[in-house]
Amino acid sequence: xxxxxxNGAISVEALNMTMKFxxxxxxxxxxxxxPAGSFHALLGENGxxxxxxxxxxxxFYHATDGELLVAGKQARMTDPKVAQTLGLGMVYxxxxxxxxxxxxENLVISRTxxxxxxxxxxERTALDAFMAKMPFSVPLDxxxxxxxxxxxxxxxxxxxxxxxxxxxxLDEPTSVxxxxxxxEVLGHxxxxxxxxxxxxxxxxxxxxxVSAFADDVSILRRGKYVGGGAVADLSIDEMSRAMMGEAxxxxxxxxxxxxxxxxxxxxxxxxxxxxxxxxxxxxxxTLHSGEIxxxxxxxGNGQMELMEILTGQRRIRSGTITVNGTAYGATRAEARxxxxxxxxxEPLRNACAPRMSVAENLAFRMFDIGKDGTHVFWKDNRAIAxxxxxxxxxxxxxxxxxAAPIASLSGGxxxxxxxxxxxxxxxxxxxVSNPCFGLDFAAVSAIRDRLIEAxxxxxxxxxxxxxxxxxxxxxxxxxxxxxxxIAFETPxxxxxxxxxxxxxxxxx
Amino acid sequence: xxxxxxxxxxxKASSVPQAKMSLTDQTKxxxxxxxxxxISALRLRAEGVLIPLGALVAxxxxxSIFLVLLGKSPFEFFSLVWKGGFSSAFSWQNTLSRVAxxxxxxxxxxxxxxxxxxxxxxxxxIVLGGLAxxxxxxxxxxxxxxxxxxxxxxxxxxxGGLWIGAIGALRIKRGVNETISSLLMAYIAxxxxxxxxxxxxxxxxxxxxxxxxxxxxxxxxxxxxFIAAHWGVLAGVIACILCWVLIDRTTVGFAARIAGDxxxxxxxxxxPVAKLVIGFTALGGAFAGLAGYFEVAAVHGSAxxxxxxxxxxxxxxxxxxxxxxxxxxxxxxxxxGGIEASGGLIQRRMELPDATILVFEGMVFIIILLxxxxxxxxxxxxxxxxxxx
Numbered sequence: 098x099x100x101x102x103x104n105g106a107i108s109v110e111a112l113n114m115t116m117k118f119x120x121x122x123x124x125x126x127x128x129x130x131x132p133a134g135s136f137h138a139l140l141g142e143n144g145x146x147x148x149x150x151x152x153x154x155x156x157f158y159h160a161t162d163g164e165l166l167v168a169g170k171q172a173r174m175t176d177p178k179v180a181q182t183l184g185l186g187m188v189y190x191x192x193x194x195x196x197x198x199x200x201x202e203n204l205v206i207s208r209t210x211x212x213x214x215x216x217x218x219x220e221r222t223a224l225d226a227f228m229a230k231m232p233f234s235v236p237l238d239x240x241x242x243x244x245x246x247x248x249x250x251x252x253x254x255x256x257x258x259x260x261x262x263x264x265x266x267l268d269e270p271t272s273v274x275x276x277x278x279x280x281e282v283l284g285h286x287x288x289x290x291x292x293x294x295x296x297x298x299x300x301x302x303x304x305x306x307v308s309a310f311a312d313d314v315s316i317l318r319r320g321k322y323v324g325g326g327a328v329a330d331l332s333i334d335e336m337s338r339a340m341m342g343e344a345x346x347x348x349x350x351x352x353x354x355x356x357x358x359x360x361x362x363x364x365x366x367x368x369x370x371x372x373x374x375x376x377x378x379x380x381x382x383t384l385h386s387g388e389i390x391x392x393x394x395x396x397g398n399g400q401m402e403l404m405e406i407l408t409g410q411r412r413i414r415s416g417t418i419t420v421n422g423t424a425y426g427a428t429r430a431e432a433r434x435x436x437x438x439x440x441x442x443e444p445l446r447n448a449c450a451p452r453m454s455v456a457e458n459l460a461f462r463m464f465d466i467g468k469d470g471t472h473v474f475w476k477d478n479r480a481i482a483x484x485x486x487x488x489x490x491x492x493x494x495x496x497x498x499x500a501a502p503i504a505s506l507s508g509g510x511x512x513x514x515x516x517x518x519x520x521x522x523x524x525x526x527x528x529v530s531n532p533c534f535g536l537d538f539a540a541v542s543a544i545r546d547r548l549i550e551a552x553x554x555x556x557x558x559x560x561x562x563x564x565x566x567x568x569x570x571x572x573x574x575x576x577x578x579x580x581x582x583i584a585f586e587t588p589x590x591x592x593x594x595x596x597x598x599x600x601x602x603x604x605x
Numbered sequence: 606x607x608x609x610x611x612x613x614x615x616x617k618a619s620s621v622p623q624a625k626m627s628l629t630d631q632t633k634x635x636x637x638x639x640x641x642x643x644i645s646a647l648r649l650r651a652e653g654v655l656i657p658l659g660a661l662v663a664x665x666x667x668x669s670i671f672l673v674l675l676g677k678s679p680f681e682f683f684s685l686v687w688k689g690g691f692s693s694a695f696s697w698q699n700t701l702s703r704v705a706x707x708x709x710x711x712x713x714x715x716x717x718x719x720x721x722x723x724x725x726x727x728x729x730x731i732v733l734g735g736l737a738x739x740x741x742x743x744x745x746x747x748x749x750x751x752x753x754x755x756x757x758x759x760x761x762x763x764x765g766g767l768w769i770g771a772i773g774a775l776r777i778k779r780g781v782n783e784t785i786s787s788l789l790m791a792y793i794a795x796x797x798x799x800x801x802x803x804x805x806x807x808x809x810x811x812x813x814x815x816x817x818x819x820x821x822x823x824x825x826x827x828x829x830x831f832i833a834a835h836w837g838v839l840a841g842v843i844a845c846i847l848c849w850v851l852i853d854r855t856t857v858g859f860a861a862r863i864a865g866d867x868x869x870x871x872x873x874x875x876x877p878v879a880k881l882v883i884g885f886t887a888l889g890g891a892f893a894g895l896a897g898y899f900e901v902a903a904v905h906g907s908a909x910x911x912x913x914x915x916x917x918x919x920x921x922x923x924x925x926x927x928x929x930x931x932x933x934x935x936x937x938x939x940x941x942g943g944i945e946a947s948g949g950l951i952q953r954r955m956e957l958p959d960a961t962i963l964v965f966e967g968m969v970f971i972i973i974l975l976x977x978x979x980x981x982x983x984x985x986x987x988x989x990x991x992x993x994x
Contacts, residue, residue, distance in 0.1 A: 408873045429875030439873050448873055450866030461863065461874050465856040476856050 106133040106296040107168040107184055107263045109154065114163035116149050123149040125320045126163070131264075131313075133168075134293045136286070138311035138328070139300045140340050141537075146320040147300045151266045154298075155187055156180045167264070181209070186262030188253045190269045196242035200235050200252050204259050227259060232292075233285045246396060247278030254286060258295070267299040271306060275395050276565055277598065283310045302538050304333045316340050340538065353553040356573065357386030360526055360557045361425070361437075366416035370402050370581055377402045377581040379416070384526065389548065389558040391572030393565055395601050399581035400561045404530045407559070408439055420526070435526065438462075438519040442531035445511045448519075451504035455496050456485035458503045459518050492517030493543075509540030516547055526557040533567060545571060565601075569594065577601055652980065657926050660976040664969030671964065677955055685954055689947025696946060698833035702904065703916070703942035705837030706731065708934055709896035710920025712848055713769060715929040716889035717783070719852055720865040720882050722776060726787030727893040728917025729794030730768045732908075734761035734894025735901045736798050739817040739908035740806055742824050742901070750823045757824065758898045765894020766887040768794060773886030777879045783886075795913055802908055816909035826903035837899030841935070844892055848931035861885055893917065919945065922966050925973050941966070 109131050116124035124146045131137045141147045153160040156174030165172050167183045174180055194203045205211055205220050228234050235244065235252045244252065250270055257265050267286070271279035287310050289295045301307060307314055308328055315325035316339045324339035366379040377399045384390050394400050405411035407418070409427025418425045420435045432438070441447035449458050460481040467473040485499040492513045496506055503511060512532065519527065529548065533541040548571060552558055562568050568575055575592050577585035577600040585600035587593075669679035690700045713727035741760035745753045772790060775781040808818040826836050852858035864871035864878045871878050896916060905911050923941055927933035948962045 409875065410869065410872045427875055429877070432875045441869075441873060446867075447869050449870055450863045452866050453862065457859075457862075460859075461870070464859050472856075474855055474857070476854055476859050 105263060105293045106290065108133040108166075108296060109168075109185070109264050109298070110166040111150065111154065112164040112166065114150060114153055114165070115161045116146075116153055116158060117161045123320050124153065124160070127317065127320070127322045129315045129322065129325070131296055131298055133296050134290055135312045136290045136297045136310060137299070138307040138314040139298060139317065140302075140304075140307065140314055140336060141317035145317040145340075147317055148268070149320070150317070151187065151268065151298065151300065154180070155185060155266065178209075181260070181262070184261065184263040185266070186257035186260060186264070187266040188250070188257060188268065188270055192241075192249050192253060194241045194249060194252060194256075197240055199238050199240055200244070201237040203241055203252065204237075204256055207256050207260060224259075228255075231255060231258065232288050245278070247274050247282055250274060250278070250282050251285065254282070258289075263294070264296045265298070267297060269300055269302065271301070271303065275563070275601070279306065280309075286310070302536075302541070304336060307336065308333060337538070351553075352549065352573075354387050354555065356388045357555060357557075359383045360386050360420060361559075362417075362419045364417045364419070366406060366418070367414045368402065368406060368411055369414070370399060375581055377406070379403065379406075379583060382576065382583060384557045384559050386525070386557045387552060387555045388573040389552050389560055389571050391568035391575045392559065392561045392578055393568045393575055393597055393601060394563065394578035396563050398578050398601075400530070400563070400578055402581070403578070404441060404528070404561055407528050408441070433466075436522065436524050437526045437528065438524050440516060440519050440527060440529040440532055442534050444515040445504060445508070448515050449503050449511065452502055454500050455489070455494065455503050455506065455514060456481055456499035459485045459488045459499075459514060462518055462521065488514070488517040488521065509536050512536060512540060512544060516544060520547060520551060524551060524556050526559070527551060528559045528561075530561040531563060532560075533562075533564065565594065565597065653928055653930075656976050656979055657928060657973065660972045661926065661969060663976075664965070664972045667968045667972065668965045671968070675957075677957065681955060682951060685951050686944055686947045689950035690943025690945075694833060696943075699946040700939065700943040701832070701834035701838050703945055704935075704938050705835070705841045705899050705903075706896040706914075706916040707920055707923050707938040707942055708838075708841035708845060709892040709899075710916045711923035711927065711934045711938060712844060712920075712931065713765075713889035713893035713896075713917070714921050714924035715927065715931060715934060716848060716885045716892075717769075717773065717882075718865075718924065718929040719858075720861055720885050721868065722773065722882065722886065723784045724769060724772060724787045724886060724889065725784055725921050726769070726772065726789075726791035726794075726917070727889070727920050728913070728915065729787070729791035730765035730890045730893035731897040731900070731917050732798040732912050733768055733794045733897065734765035735897030735912045736801060736806075736817070736908045737761050737764040737894065738898035739820070739901045740801075742820045743806070743818045745824070746821050753821075753824050754826070754902070757902060758895060761894040761898035761901075762891035763894070765897065766891035769890025769893065770883050770887030772890075773883045776886075777882045791917065798908070798913070799910070802910070806908075808907065811907075811909070814909055814911075816905075816907040819907045820902060824902060825906060826899060835899065835903035837896075837903050840895065840899065841938075844895070845931045845935050852931065857881075857884075893920075919966065922970050922973075925970065 110129070112128050113126045114124055114128070115122070115126050127146065127150060129137075129139075129150075139147050139150070149158065152158045153163075154165060154174065156177045156179050159175070165174060167185065172179070172183055180186075195206070198206070201221065201224055204224060205215060224237060228237070233251055233255075235248045235255065241249060241252065253270075254265065254267075265286075270282065274282060283306060286295075286297055290297055290312075299306075299311065311328050313326065314328050314331065314336065316323050316336060318340060324336075361384040363379050363382040365381075366377065368377050369375070370377050382390075392400060392403070402411055406413055407427065420431075420437065425431055425435065425437075427437075439448070445451055463484055464476060464481060465472055467477075482499065488494070489496065489499060494506070494514045494517065495510050503514065506514065516532075527548075532544050532548070536544070545567070548558060548560070552573075560568065560571060569589070569592065572589055572592075574588050575586070575597065576583050577597055579585075579600060585597065587597070665683075669682075672679045672682055688696065690696055710727045710731060713730060714724060717724040738757040738761035741757045742753065745756055748756070768790065769787070772783050772787045775786055776783040802817060803815040806817045807815050828835050829839060832838075852861065860871070860876045861881050863874065864876060864881050868878060897912065900912055900914075900916075901908050919941060923934055923937045926941075927937045944965070945962055948959055951957055951961065952959045
C-alpha cells in the first residue's frame with residue numbers, strides 16, 4: 098500500500114495536552130510518551146480523561162493546548178483523516194464491522210481508496226498475501242455475524258493493520274471477550290509490538306491485563322497525569338491507589354448468614370432461542386434466599402433468553418416458574434407481591450426510559466402505589482421528587498439535576514440509579530444480568546458491594562454474567578450455561594476455573 | 606413541554622432543605638442550583654415550542670417560493686388566509702367549525718404516539734363513528750335528547766374505539782405495523798361507510814346525495830351561546846384537557862410514557878404494555894368517532910359523503926405540529942382550521958386549485974419531520990443537564 102509509514106511501528110508523544118469544554122477541564126497538561134514498538138496501558142476511572150486524550154490524539158477533538166509528536170514530527174490533528182494518513186488507528190470497545198458482510202468484504206470496504214468497481218480476484222490475492230504475513234488469522238469468507246466475539250476483535254485489529262496503521266489505540270478491547278479470548282487477542286497484539294510491527298495504547302480497567310501484557314502504564318485521574326512508568330516496577334496496589342486517589346480501593350466483602358429457603362424454582366422450561374432454530378432447555382434450577390447463584394457462560398448460549406423468560410419478555414412453550422410455591426408470570430402485581438426485582442444488562446437500553454428524567458426513572462417501582470401500598474390513580478409528583486432525592490443521595494448518582502434526562506448520565510451513574518431503584522425496600526429476589534459491563538473500577542466495586550450486602554440481608558440473587566471473574570468473586574453456587582442448557586453445577590468451594598471453562602466451551 | 610413543568614416543581618422542592626440551612630453561602634448555592642435547573646427546564650420548554658414554530662415558518666417560506674414559481678403573490682395568499690380564517694366573526698365561525706374534528710382527529714394520533722405508535726388512519730374512525738351515530742340517531746328517534754344525544758355519541762365512540770383499538774391489538778399481539786394497517790383500514794372504513802350509506806341505511810328520500818335518514822331536530826347539536834361554533838368545540842377543548850391530565854397527572858399516563866419511551870423497560874417493570882397500547886389506541890379511536898358524531902349531529906344532520914372530508918389526515922399534521930401534546934393541539938388546530946377555512950376564498954380570488962392547501966400542508970409536514978432531527982442538537986438549547994463524565 099502507499100502509506101508513507103509502512104515501515105513498522107511508530108512512536109507517539111503527547112506534550113502538555115489540555116482540553117477544556119467550557120469551564121470544565123477534561124484534560125489538564127497531560128504528557129505521555131509512547132516509544133515505537135511498545136505496549137502502553139492507559140488506566141483511569143470513567144471520567145478520568147482517557148477518552149478525551151485519545152480523541153485528541155485521533156483528531157476527533159481539537160486540544161485546547163499542547164502538542165502531539167508522531168514519529169518525532171509535530172502533527173496537527175485537524176480531523177480523523179489526518180490521524181489515518183499518519184498511521185494512527187483506533188479499535189473501539191464495540192465492533193464497527195458490518196455484520197452481514199464477510200471479513201474480506203469488511204476489510205476491503207474499510208479502505209478509503211476502494212474503487213467503485215472491485216476486482217475481487219485481485220483483492221483476494223492481495224488479502225491472502227496480507228494474511229500470510231499476520232501472526233493470526235480469521236475466516237475471510239464467513240459473514241462477520243457468524244464470528245465469535247474474540248474473532249471479531251481480532252478482525253478489528255487486522256483491519257487496522259490492513260489499513261496500514263502502525264499506532265493502534267485499543268479502547269477496552271476485551272470488554273466483550275471471554276477471559277481466554279482476551280488473553281489470546283492481547284497475546285497476539287503483544288507479539289506484534291515485540292516484532293516492531295505496531296505500537297499500542299490500550300485503555301483498560303483491568304489490572305490483570307496491564308500486568309500481563311503492557312510494558313508501560315500511564316494513570317490519569319480527573320484529567321491529570323497521576324503516575325505511571327514501567328509495569329514491571331509497579332505493583333497492582335500502587336497502580337490502583339494512583340487511579341483511585343484517596344478512596345478505599347478494595348473493600349473487604351464479608352459474607353454473612355447462611356443459605357435460606359428455596360425461593361424460586363424453574364422447572365422444565367422450553368422455549369425457542371433468539372434465532373428460532375434452537376431450544377432453550379432449563380430443566381431444574383432452584384434459587385434460595387441469601388445466596389448468589391451465578392450463571393456463567395459464553396455470550397449467546399441462552400443467558401439472554403433466560404433473562405427474558407424471567408422478566409416475562411419471552412413466552413415459554415412449556416415448563417413452570419414458581420415463587421414461594423405459586424406460579425410466577427412476572428406481572429407487576431406478582432413481582433411486587435414477591436418483591437422480585439431486575440437489573441438487566443445495559444440498563445440505559447433495557448431498564449430506563451432514556452428521554453424521561455432521572456427522577457422519573459427512579460420512580461418506576463413506586464409511582465403507582467400510595468402510602469398504604471395500594472394502587473393509586475393520581476400520580477404524586479411530590480412523592481416522586483422525594484424518592485429521587487433520597488435515591489440520588491443514597492446511591493451517589495451524579496446528576497446536575499433530578500430533572501435531567503437519564504440518557505445524559507454516564508454509564509456508572511445510570512447503573513447506580515437503576516440499582517438504587519431496584520434495591521429499595523425489602524427485596525426478596527434480584528435477577529441480575531452483566532451488572533458491571535463497561536463500568537469503571539470504582540463503579541464495579543461499589544455495585545458488587547451492594548450485591549453482597551443484599552445477599553447478606555437474605556436477598557436471593559440470580560447473577561447471569563459473561564465475566565467469569567465476577568461469577569467467581571460473587572457466587573455461592575455456580576451454574577454453567579452452554580447451548581441453551583445448564584451444563585454444569587458446582588458450589589463455590591469446589592469451583593475450578595479450568596473445569597468451568599471447559600463446560601462453558603461445551604467440552605463437558 | 607409538559608415534562609419541563611414537573612422539573613420546576615422538582616427543583617423547587619429539592620432546593621428547600623438546602624435553603625433552610627442558615628449559612629448564606631449554602632443558601633446562595635442552593636439558589637444558584639435551583640435557578641440553573643429552572644433555566645435548563647425553560648430551555649427544554651423553549652426547544653419544544655421554538656422548533657415546531659420554526660418549522661412552521663420554514664414551511665411558510667417554502668410555500669411562498671412555490672407560489673412565486675406559480676406567478677402568484679405569497680402576500681396575497683397570507684392576507685387571504687387572515688381574511689378567510691380569522692378576520693371577522695363569519696370567518697371565525699368557518700374556522701371553528703373545523704376545529705372540533707381537527708382536535709379529535711389529532712388526539713387519535715397523539716394518544717397512540719405517546720406509546721410510540723404512529724397511527725395515521727383516524728379518518729376511518731371518523732367516518733365509521735359518524736355512521737354509527739347517525740344510525741343510532743335514526744333508531745333512537747323517539748328518545749328525548751337527554752338520552753338520545755349521549756347514546757349517539759357513545760355509538761360513535763364505541764365503533765371508532767373498536768376500529769383503532771383493533772389496530773393497537775394487531776400491533777401488540779401480531780406485530781402488524783400500525784402505520785400501514787391504520788392507513789389501509791381507513792380505506793376499508795370508507796368503503797364500508799359508502800356501502801352502508803348507499804345501501805342498507807340509505808334514506809330513500811336522498812336522491813342526489815345518498816344519505817342516512819335525517820336526524821330529528823331534537824337530536825341535532827346546536828351552537829354555543831355568544832360563540833358562533835357548535836358544542837363540539839367545547840367538547841374538543843375538554844377532551845384535550847382530559848388527555849393532558851391523563852398523560853401528565855395519572856399513574857396510567859406515566860406507565861404509558863415509560864412504555865412509549867422504552868418498551869423493554871416497561872416490560873421488565875411488569876407494566877401491562879398490551880393493555881396500555883390497546884387502551885390508548887382505543888381511546889384515540891373513540892375521540893375520532895366523537896368527531897364523526899359531531900360532524901353528523903352538529904353539521905350535516907345525517908351521515909353522507911360530506912363526512913369524508915380529510916379531517917383525519919389534517920389531524921396527523923396537527924398532532925405532529927403540537928408534538929403530541931394535548932394542550933398544544935388546540936391552538937394548532939385553530940391555526941390549521943383557519944388556513945383550511947380560507948381555502949375557498951383563495952381558490953376564487955387567486956385562481957388556485959383547492960389542492961393548494963394540501964401542497965402547503967404537505968410542505969409543512971415534511972419540514973416538521975425533518976425538524977425532529979434537531980432536538981438536542983441546537984447549541985442555544987443545550988443545557989449542562991448531564992452528569993459529569
